[in-house]
Amino acid sequence: MQEENVLEVQNLSVEFNGGLILDNLNFSVRRGEVLAIVGPNGAGKTVLFRSLLDLIPYSGEIDWKPGIRIGYVPQKLSIEHNFPLTVREFLEIKSAAGVRYSHHDIFQALESVGIKTGTDEKHHLEHHILNRPLGKLSGGELQRILIAWSMIGKPDVLLFDEPTAGIDAGGEETIYQLLHKLQMSATLTILMISHDLNIVYKYTDNVLCLNKKMLAFGRPKTILSQEGLASLYGGETEIIRHDHGYN
Amino acid sequence: MNYLQIITGIFVGIASGYLGSFMVLRRMALVGDALSHVALPGLALALLFNINPFIGAFAALFVGIVIVWFIENRTHLPTESLIGLFFTFSLAVGILITPRAELLEALFGDISKIAVMDAILAVVLSVLIMVVMRAISKKFTLSTLSTDLASSVGINVSRLNFIFLIMVAVIVALGIKAVGTLLTGALVIIPAISARNITSSLGAYTVGSAIFGLLSLLGGIFISSYFNLAPGPIIVLTSSVIFLVSFVLSNKNS
Numbered sequence: 001m002q003e004e005n006v007l008e009v010q011n012l013s014v015e016f017n018g019g020l021i022l023d024n025l026n027f028s029v030r031r032g033e034v035l036a037i038v039g040p041n042g043a044g045k046t047v048l049f050r051s052l053l054d055l056i057p058y059s060g061e062i063d064w065k066p067g068i069r070i071g072y073v074p075q076k077l078s079i080e081h082n083f084p085l086t087v088r089e090f091l092e093i094k095s096a097a098g099v100r101y102s103h104h105d106i107f108q109a110l111e112s113v114g115i116k117t118g119t120d121e122k123h124h125l126e127h128h129i130l131n132r133p134l135g136k137l138s139g140g141e142l143q144r145i146l147i148a149w150s151m152i153g154k155p156d157v158l159l160f161d162e163p164t165a166g167i168d169a170g171g172e173e174t175i176y177q178l179l180h181k182l183q184m185s186a187t188l189t190i191l192m193i194s195h196d197l198n199i200v201y202k203y204t205d206n207v208l209c210l211n212k213k214m215l216a217f218g219r220p221k222t223i224l225s226q227e228g229l230a231s232l233y234g235g236e237t238e239i240i241r242h243d244h245g246y247n
Numbered sequence: 248m249n250y251l252q253i254i255t256g257i258f259v260g261i262a263s264g265y266l267g268s269f270m271v272l273r274r275m276a277l278v279g280d281a282l283s284h285v286a287l288p289g290l291a292l293a294l295l296f297n298i299n300p301f302i303g304a305f306a307a308l309f310v311g312i313v314i315v316w317f318i319e320n321r322t323h324l325p326t327e328s329l330i331g332l333f334f335t336f337s338l339a340v341g342i343l344i345t346p347r348a349e350l351l352e353a354l355f356g357d358i359s360k361i362a363v364m365d366a367i368l369a370v371v372l373s374v375l376i377m378v379v380m381r382a383i384s385k386k387f388t389l390s391t392l393s394t395d396l397a398s399s400v401g402i403n404v405s406r407l408n409f410i411f412l413i414m415v416a417v418i419v420a421l422g423i424k425a426v427g428t429l430l431t432g433a434l435v436i437i438p439a440i441s442a443r444n445i446t447s448s449l450g451a452y453t454v455g456s457a458i459f460g461l462l463s464l465l466g467g468i469f470i471s472s473y474f475n476l477a478p479g480p481i482i483v484l485t486s487s488v489i490f491l492v493s494f495v496l497s498n499k500n501s
Binding site: 050053055070072074077079082083084085086089090092093094095096097098131133134136149 | 272385386388389392393395396397398399400401402443446447448449450451452
């Protein structure tokens with residue numbers, strides 16, 4: 001494995017029920033890079049993540065740098081409104097599977113997503129965050145907590161499945177800011193599945209266009225041209241620029 | 248009223264309340280009910296061959312669990328309807344082969360008739376369930392929330408599900424002695440949903456459910472003994488009243 005890479009994927013294919021979901025993918029990811037994975041629904045993006053996490057059988061090679069810690073933020077966490085689990089309990093639950101995370105680990109993770117844990121903020125932290133039932137959080141708040149969860153134990157790599165799916169416009173902005181903050185910490189490598197071409201343009205170093213096969217791999221500006229998008233999503237495409245007011 | 252039924256009631260009440268809280272979390276509330284019906288043929292066969300009915304019930308439940316687990320984890324068959332078929336079929340078979348004299352007790356239970364060995368068995372198994380469930384509670388809750396998240400931190404979800412189902416089989420077998428095959432479902436459902444009305448943290452919810460389970464069993468035993476009524480239905484009615492109270496309290500707060 002090359003020194004600067006955290007991940008090298010060769011000839012990766014995933015088959016399910018006789019059909020090919022991923023077809024011969026080859027790419028590598030450098031340390032500190034932000035890689036976006038885009039493609040239409042059913043292109044196999046989540047399946048790619050599942051194979052990278054070794055959750056499903058695959059053929060080919062997936063080589064992570066030895067000793068690497070991976071954090072995962074899945075796409076949908078549908079949770080009932082009255083699910084009896086507080087944010088605190090949810091954060092502590094990560095200690096269930098072997099590694100014991102301390103209070104300090106949890107607080108560090110919270111700080112990394114912009115939730116203050118100092119003595120001045122203790123009251124706010126307790127009452128407005130930690131003691132709240134997970135089911136009662138808004139989409140954006142839940143997403144932030146999920147990201148914090150994945151950051152417990154200081155992973156080297158984050159796998160993000162659709163960071164802004166199901167979040168209202170106000171919440172979206174805070175997730176963008178959070179992504180920006182995480183990106184600034186240069187040692188964190190991020191792989192991000194996204195439909196949101198806005199984030200892809202702004203925050204990523206490389207883009208992988210996936211539709212079962214790897215259709216393209218390169219820098220956002222070159223890949224996400226009108227022709228690129230047409231071949232990825234099929235049919236006619238038009239690029240309409242919205243100004244969301246960020247710089 | 249004797250000490251054996253009180254002790255049994257205490258332990259079975261706490262264990263079924265506690266385990267039931269996780270079943271309801273997993274939306275498996277009706278599995279307990281379905282399984283208790285599946286136990287009946289096993290119970291009947293045990294009675295016919297003079298084996299301890301608990302063993303017969305548990306054997307039938309174990310087969311039932313394996314079939315349910317298999318359907319859910321290995322096939323894409325519609326679990327809900329198949330379980331519906333399976334348990335009504337079992338109930339019908341069970342009713343046919345259970346000796347007439349024991350049928351009423353098999354269906355509705357009678358905790359006042361519990362023997363020493365059965366009481367000891369019930370206490371030991373209840374404690375075992377509480378200890379094991381406590382040990383896997385975090386993993387279990389995480390995988391209830393998201394199997395992806397759970398798997399990503401190395402939890403073997405399908406093995407966890409199997410262990411859980413075994414415990415459900417045991418608690419159902421124990422519950423049959425107390426309230427019979429028709430009403431055992433209530434023991435794992437009602438205390439849990441009562442607790443859910445008035446708690447919002449996992450710790451409070453699971454403990455609350457255990458406490459309500461205890462109160463249902465004890466309350467039911469005392470009331471039925473005092474008025475000389477069948478314990479099984481009275482236990483279920485007691486837990487229903489507790490639910491009503493918790494419901495009223497939850498509405499007052501919101």
